[in-house]
Amino acid sequence: MRHSYGKQLPGMDFFELAGKLIAIEGTDGAGRTTQINLLKPWLEEMGHAVLDTGMTRSHLAGEGIRRAKEGNNLGRVTQSLFYATDFIDRLENEIMPALRAGFIVLTDRYIYSLMARAIVRGVDAAWIRSIYSMALVPDAVFYLRVGVEELIPRAVFSRGFDYWESGMDVFPGHDMYESFRNYQAALLAEFDRLSAEFNFETVDASGDIGIVFAQLKSKIQRVLESSSGTAHVPKPRVERTLPSNYQFENPFVSALVASALREPSFSFQAAAPNHSNGNGNGHRVPQVK
Amino acid sequence: MNIGNSGPGRIGPFEVFYPTEPALRRPQHYENHDFPGQLFVVEGIDGSGKSTQLSLLHKWLESRGYGVIFSQWNSSPLVKDTTKLGKKKKMLTPATFSLIHATDFADRIERSILPLLKAGAVVLCDRYIYTAFARDAARGMDRRWLRDLYGFAAKPTVAFYFRVQLETAIRRLVGARDGFKFYEAGMDLGLSDDPEESFRIFQGRILGEYEKMIPEFGLTVVDATLPVEIQQAQVRRIVSRHLETAKELRVRP
Secondary structure, three states: OOOEOOOOOOOOOOOOOOOEEEEEEOOOOOOHHHHHHHHHHHHHHOOOOEEEEEOOOOOOOHHHHHHHHHOOOOOHHHHHHHHHHHHHHHHHHHHHHHHHOOOEEEEEOOHHHHHHHHHHOOOOHHHHHHHHHHOEOOOEEEEEEOOHHHHHHHHHHHOOOOOOOOOOOOOOOOOHHHHHHHHHHHHHHHHHHHHHHHOOEEEEOOOOHHHHHHHHHHHHHHHHHOOOOOOOOOOOOOOOOOOOOOOOOOHHHHHHHHHHHHOOOOOOOOOOOOOOOOOOOOOOOOOOO | OOOOOOOOOOOHHHOOOOOOOHHHOOOOOOOEOOOOOEEEEEEOOOOOOHHHHHHHHHHHHHHOOOOEEEEEOOOOOOOHHHHHHHHHOOOOOHHHHHHHHHHHHHHHHHHHHHHHHHOOOEEEEEOOHHHHHHHHHHOOOOHHHHHHHOOOOOEOOEEEEEEOOHHHHHHHHHHHOOOOOOOOOOHHHOOOOOHHHHHHHHHHHHHHHHHHHHHHHOOEEEEOOOOHHHHHHHHHHHHHHHHOOOOOOOOOO
């Protein structure tokens, strides 16, 4: 049985999601897109149906985000929420239906990139986690890790310095190179932190494309052989001195702590199916088409 | 409301490294702001007459020389096209409906409402976070999740809730417009094929959510069945009590 990170979307149903959800994470320039472009035909050749998806590709919000980023007056809370809208639209309308149809979903970034970007911009970490508590826990998260020193030449020689990738909104100044370094280093630190919390499988992505590809292939093989949805629940480091009925302000935190205290080997409790859409047949997604 | 991650009670997984300056560490939490400006918001179901009251208040404040800025729900220049697209193509689910409205609100908060409050303006909002709490909960979104989502909002000086019975609101609306809009009537929830019936059920739920929020957020209730003039006199009395201490940004000499 699959689960979310604590909250369930109205009308969302976690049963019969036969496919596999594989997230490829990493900072800008880590080679995620290159690897997905290799993995997709490889998986298809083996006879799997593959959906690849990524940030700002939603029908709803993709175009709006691109337009908003043309200016430089997009605030950090607004930015975080715009991306969350894009993510949930793809989760509900692409990822979940594809998993239900037995597809392998390769997602170029998942909630972790969105969290890292928001946190580096000074957004409250508990707040952004609460928003993404509705996300589905993937079958695997592969974290393509490249050090800052290695990222710089990749950025410079492929596409130059981009305003947002250089974090010019976070480290304003005249020096785009300095800003890029600081921003990417901060992102990397945040990724490493999330990696421990959410149990990413780290892949050293500083090497040759072919070597990274071979590593990913063997890791994905293992995912395809395992049962769905339980491989990568986060391992929280929780102090066990809190009273068992302690209520945190944030329900995500409460759920997390409650289940960690209950079970020595931690696993998320699936949120109860939501019956409150009031039409008497609980699981039905409201018809909006 | 505090959405966590502050103070000494932190627990492991939520301790986070911030590379940015301390002032940027936390978004504004829903709490009393200590800005020189004042924030007045009106809430209520469609047909409660809240917009009429706000517009009368607006003119009165302007005539008294205050720098007044009016901010409407769903009006961010960066976001409203996306909302419009979602509504027109009927693409919005309860979750994306909620998030896109939160995005719109965040843009207005970050770029307009907070800076104006800091500058000492009187900011008037037609609908505020309580609209989202009521509508989104009526669509089945988790109430706790919604309150966390809007944790960055500033607490209004006064939030007026124009209380009216459903039947009264519907009588006012039916004469005044042609038909109900898809999302306004909650048609996305499949409550009824008849727009008026769907509107009735959906707005009824919203009304229930508002009632629960009166004690939760200390909303100031105005009886919206009273004559317009009497309601306005009440509103002005309450507002002027708060303006005695406010710094006046006079727009006209």
